[in-house]
Amino acid sequence: MMASPCQELLHQTLLLDIEVNEKGEIYSLGAVLGEKTFSVADRRRFNSNTLRDFDSFAKDARFVLGHNILNHDIPRLQQIAPALHLFSKPRIDTLFLSPLAFPANPYHRLIKNYQIVRDSINDPVQDAILAGKVFAEQWDALVQQFKANADVALLYRALLASDANLIGTAEALGCMGIPLLTGDDVLETFAWFARKHCCGAAVDHLVLQLADSQDSLAPLAYVTAWLSVADGNSVLPPWVRHQFPQVPVILHQLRESNCRYEECAYCQTHHVPQRFLHDYYGGFQRFAQSPRPMTEKACKRRSSIPRHGVLRCLQPCRPEEASRSAIFCPP
Known part of the structure; x- marks a missing residue:
C-alpha cells in the first residue's frame, strides 16, 4: 500500500522529545526516525559521546518535529550541545499548529495547553511517536480547511513564514499543498x-x-x-x-470599537444598541425618552466593549420595577 504524503514526510522527520527534572536538567531523551529509535534514559549518560551519537542518528532527517520543541526541547539541548547539526534543520512544532488546525476547539484531544496527554509515563520515545500522531491529524484538518476555505490556510502559511522560528512549521504547510503568498x-x-x-x-x-x-x-x-x-x-x-x-x-x-460609519456592516450589526433591543428583547425598536433618557447614550458608550457588556446594559427590569423604570418602548 502506497504511503500518504503525510506518512512519507513523517518517515523522513526526526520525532523528538526530552524530559527534564525540577532543576531543568535533561534526564531522558527519545527520538524516532523512520523505523529507528534513539533513547537515553539515564542522566549520567548525557555526555559528549552520547550527543555525538544522537547527532549522527539525526543526520538524514529532513525536519525535526515535536510538541513545544521551539520553546522547550531545542533550547534545552542547545544549552548543553550548541554545535549539534540537527539545529540547522527546519523544525515543526505541533503546539503552534494546534490552534490553526482546530480553531473551533483549540485543544486537540491529545493536547492540554502546552502538554501532550500521555498514554505512558516518562517515555520520551512514546511521546515523540504521539507527537507524530498529533501532526498527522493536524495535517488532515488543515488540508480540509484548505479545500473548504483556501484563504485561511494560505494566510496560515504566509504569516508563519514571516517568523524565523516558525519557517519549518510553515514549510510543513507547504508539504500539505498550501501555496505561499508573498509580498x-x-x-x-x-x-x-x-x-x-x-x-x-x-x-x-x-x-x-x-x-x-x-x-x-x-x-x-x-x-x-x-x-x-x-x-x-x-x-x-x-x-x-x-x-x-x-x-x-x-x-x-x-x-470591539465602533467606527460609527453607516457603511460599516460589522459595526452597524454589532455596535448599534437598537439592534440588540430588537433581536434580544422581543422587537423593541427604540429607547424611551423618560424617565431614564440617558439609557441609549450609556449603551452607546458601552458598545465599545464586548457584546456581553452591551447586553448587561440592556437587561430588562424585574416585573415589580417595570412601572417605574420602563427603559424600552414597544414598536
Missing part, C-alpha cells in the same frame, strides 16, 4: 478576510500599521484562526496569549 498579497488577503468578520476601518488602520513594520506577522495567523470561527465555540488558548500577547489586543482593536 503585498499577504496583507491584502488578510484585509479581505478580516473585513468579513471585523470593522473595516479598524482593519484598514491595522494593515497600514503592519505595512510599515518589520515585526513578525505570525500573531496574525492566530487572529485569522480565531476569526474563522468567530461567534462560535472558540477561545484563545492561554499559551497563545502568553506567546503572542498582541493577539487579544488586535482582536479587541478589530471588533
Whole structure:
C-alpha cells in the first residue's frame, strides 16, 4: 500500500522529545526516525559521546518535529550541545499548529495547553511517536480547511513564514499543498478576510500599521484562526496569549470599537444598541425618552466593549420595577 504524503514526510522527520527534572536538567531523551529509535534514559549518560551519537542518528532527517520543541526541547539541548547539526534543520512544532488546525476547539484531544496527554509515563520515545500522531491529524484538518476555505490556510502559511522560528512549521504547510503568498498579497488577503468578520476601518488602520513594520506577522495567523470561527465555540488558548500577547489586543482593536460609519456592516450589526433591543428583547425598536433618557447614550458608550457588556446594559427590569423604570418602548 502506497504511503500518504503525510506518512512519507513523517518517515523522513526526526520525532523528538526530552524530559527534564525540577532543576531543568535533561534526564531522558527519545527520538524516532523512520523505523529507528534513539533513547537515553539515564542522566549520567548525557555526555559528549552520547550527543555525538544522537547527532549522527539525526543526520538524514529532513525536519525535526515535536510538541513545544521551539520553546522547550531545542533550547534545552542547545544549552548543553550548541554545535549539534540537527539545529540547522527546519523544525515543526505541533503546539503552534494546534490552534490553526482546530480553531473551533483549540485543544486537540491529545493536547492540554502546552502538554501532550500521555498514554505512558516518562517515555520520551512514546511521546515523540504521539507527537507524530498529533501532526498527522493536524495535517488532515488543515488540508480540509484548505479545500473548504483556501484563504485561511494560505494566510496560515504566509504569516508563519514571516517568523524565523516558525519557517519549518510553515514549510510543513507547504508539504500539505498550501501555496505561499508573498509580498503585498499577504496583507491584502488578510484585509479581505478580516473585513468579513471585523470593522473595516479598524482593519484598514491595522494593515497600514503592519505595512510599515518589520515585526513578525505570525500573531496574525492566530487572529485569522480565531476569526474563522468567530461567534462560535472558540477561545484563545492561554499559551497563545502568553506567546503572542498582541493577539487579544488586535482582536479587541478589530471588533470591539465602533467606527460609527453607516457603511460599516460589522459595526452597524454589532455596535448599534437598537439592534440588540430588537433581536434580544422581543422587537423593541427604540429607547424611551423618560424617565431614564440617558439609557441609549450609556449603551452607546458601552458598545465599545464586548457584546456581553452591551447586553448587561440592556437587561430588562424585574416585573415589580417595570412601572417605574420602563427603559424600552414597544414598536
